[in-house]
Amino acid sequence: MRTGTWVTASAHIITAVIGSGVLSLAWAIAQLGWVAGPATLIIFSLITLFTSTLLADAYRHPDPVTGQRNYTYMDAVRAHLGGLKVRFCGVAQYSNLVGVTVGYTITASISMEMVRGSKCFHGKDKCHASTTLDMVVFGCIQLILCQVPNFHNLSRLSILAAVMSLTYSLIGLGLSIVKVASGGETRTTSATVSEAQRLWRIFQAIGDIAFAYAYSTVLIEIQDTLKSSPAENKTMKRASLVGISTTTIFYLLCGCVGYAAFGEDAPGDLLSGTGFNHPVWLLNVANVCVAIHLIGAYQVFAQPIFSFVETSCRQRWPEVKFVSTDHQITIPFLGGMSFHVNWFRVVWRSAYVAVTTVLAMVLPFFNVFLGLIGAVSFWPLTVYFPIEMYIARAKIPKFSVSWMCLQALSFVCLLISLIAAAGSVEGLVQSLKTYHPFKNEA
16 A cells, blocks of 8 residues: 655655765865856756656656556656667666665765774774775675565655754764864865866766766655555655755755865765764764665665566566565564565575675775766656656657757756766776775775
């Protein structure tokens, strides 16, 4: 049964949107400057809000209120567009979701290591630290949580994660305000880097901001949790407005105040050891909040992958009991309490968590990884498909004013995605040249 409301949907959105991306926004603003940085944030928020309203109407087809439900993003594309675009959507969406879960594993492990090795990172002691152990711990937690059957069972986890995201954002904002108020010189120009490096960083910063608004990949799945009265598209539009407005305010505050605090030296991760050093206890609280938030956010982005694979396998092999049969297991000494287990779900989801954990160990590059994910997924999932589905549903004639405006928006966003991807690939190449996997760093 669908029992979700605009409150639970907003919590899912905030959990998905205010994620690790907020920690890199001070760095992104530092690359773009005082005018272009905030302007880019606002532009991305408006584009995301506009296309989210278009995507919310694609949940049902042909009528956005009374039509047949589309349970996933791919189902919506199949109903409205069909053909090869369905496969293109699947590749774009699920590769993005995998990338986000890997990115969240990286980010959560950094925060966990900040807490576990706070003496190392905040100057009280000198020692060696590695995030490998923390990635393993994060993966073990996900091994348990990934057995949550579906999106409908994640509401409480998402609300908790949303509270955690707002908490660490406020802590980062507060520390930045204190640093600005305390005075001190900060460089607000990029004279220390070459023009070529500055250009690549600008491209990468655009990708980071694009990633910060990446939730279109799970919008349809979130909308599928809503009750049907009032109409799901109206509830989802309200939730999108609340979620995106809330996150944009936090993004502007955290990004701009963080830039004011650090200037050109703004760190890629505001709460890492290269950012604030004191008070240690408050930084530890913030990093604990980051870890808890990303535990929930990982599930928000992983559940569509789990659902897609399990539904496809059940449809292809309905006669195989290992895939299609649930087994009831009774827990002794708990009054006959029981739960249902599907062994295929246990094996497949555990294998997925293991693979993403290993990938995170091999590629622990925070900024460049987020930028690449955001750049690659922004155009097709946030802009192209919502616009194309709207054109098909509204039957807008080719070369009409509306059609040309929508296509122009799509083309501009494609160019933005391409240049952001180029910057992120350059940053990834430079990071790979100097990094050795599993080697402890001082």
